[in-house]
Amino acid sequence: MSFPTRFQGHFRLIVSVVVTAVQLPTVLWLCVRTRTPLPALVALGLSWPYLKRLTTPWHTPAPSRSTFLALGWWSACLVFDLLMLPAVLAIRAGLPEAAAWGLAAAVALVVGLDAALARPRLRRRTVRIAGLAPELDGYRIGQLSDVHCGPQVPESRVAAWVKRLNGLDLDLVAVTGDLITQGPSHVEAIARALGGLRAKDGAFVSLGNHDYYTDAEHLVRELERHGLGVLRNRGVVVARGGARLYVAGVDDTWTSRDDLERALAQRPEGVPTVLLAHDPDLFPQARARGVELTLSGHTHGGQLGVPGVRRLSLARFLTRWTAGLYREERSWLYVNRGAGTTGPPVRLGAPAELAVLTLRRG
Known part of the structure; x- marks a missing residue:
């Protein structure tokens, strides 16, 4: 199955928009917590090497450390996005803020890395x-x-x-x-x-x-x-x-x-x-x-x-x-x-x- 060349740029753009949307809540939260733009720069550094090598849905970048880091980071961001509301509710219920956010971050990292490993x-x-x-x-x-x-x-x-x-x-x-x-x-x-x-x-x-x-x-x-x-x-x-x-x-x-x-x-x-x-x-x-x-x-x-x-x-x-x-x-x-x-x-x-x-x- 061939993938027309004229659509390759569109494919990369679509994926870029999706992964940006996935990362945005987590990155904004980190930037606010650290009061620096450093998390946004780290996210860009992890994502861009992977995105620039995308061509078609079937020809994605070969396995490498940068590929693993990008996929693990995106997966962790998605999980953390989903855990934000439960963390806020837990804090309002009396759980210490550091414990709530720390638990959410730990779960997100573990699940994100496991998702990227994809071991049967x-x-x-x-x-x-x-x-x-x-x-x-x-x-x-x-x-x-x-x-x-x-x-x-x-x-x-x-x-x-x-x-x-x-x-x-x-x-x-x-x-x-x-x-x-x-x-x-x-x-x-x-x-x-x-x-x-x-x-x-x-x-x-x-x-x-x-x-x-x-x-x-x-x-x-x-x-x-x-x-x-x-x-x-x-x-x-x-x-x-x-x-x-x-x-x-x-x-x-x-x-x-x-x-x-x-x-x-x-x-x-x-x-x-x-x-x-x-x-x-x-x-x-x-x-x-x-x-x-x-x-x-x-x-x-x-x-x-x-x-x-x-x-x-x-x-x-x-x-x-x-x-x-x-x-x-x-x-x-x-x-x-x-x-x-x-x-x-x-x-x-x-x-x-x-x-x-x-x-x-x-």
Whole structure:
């Protein structure tokens, strides 16, 4: 996906206006408290090196100390902005002023730095499936999603996530789309990194919309060359003892390549199904066809949201299925917040994640 040159200046201007608005309340408060313009100069010094290197939403400055400081500072400012009113109310309720503002500043710094680091957290969930064979009780599926390998997510970082999953001795690993950011530059890198995935019954991949921002056929060939099973509107049967599990994958919805009927066409009667579908909006269709578990991504949990309240995030502009585990009737959906990012590599209230879902008899 190209980004017209004439819009690059506009993009930089829009981002500059947004980050200025985010910083303004905190910077003004600091200037008043210190009675100097020094906080404004510090904010400019942290922000400008990052802003001047912006070109498009997908080509943001590569990871560096200045990038980390800028993103951490902006995130801390946003959190402090939100804590200003509670701090004022606490002071009026009798809390010493120094304690109220000090606590607000400490929380803002901790949350801001954590948002800039964006280190994936391991989330474990249990999915109970009626009629699951005893041989599959306790079957563990690792999920990695929205890797977005590119300037912000180098091969070495993806390899570290792979190593972490490998250390869990999983039965199967699902990678649910958006493996790259865009273009051909990191196709071989992501294939090499994901090719290191190890699980008893293998690693399987479905594609997302970003995977078509390059030559997707080349990407698929590289993934398969490194031993990954790419499921494009098809499925495979995994056997464990006398039990079977049908693992299917559906192609990208944004380019209208998805075909759920084809993906489920070879499903044996009565065999539980795990569906890899990058876009969680396919869940109602999967539920209608009796799919027991759908694994999705795409939303990033919004990347910006209210901690602990999954409905209050930017992902609500995309879908009702924003993050985490959902259940409707006998069908489950897990929406992974993803390990990587698009745009500025920062997450606030929507931490990156690796997931492990354990199947249990219902």
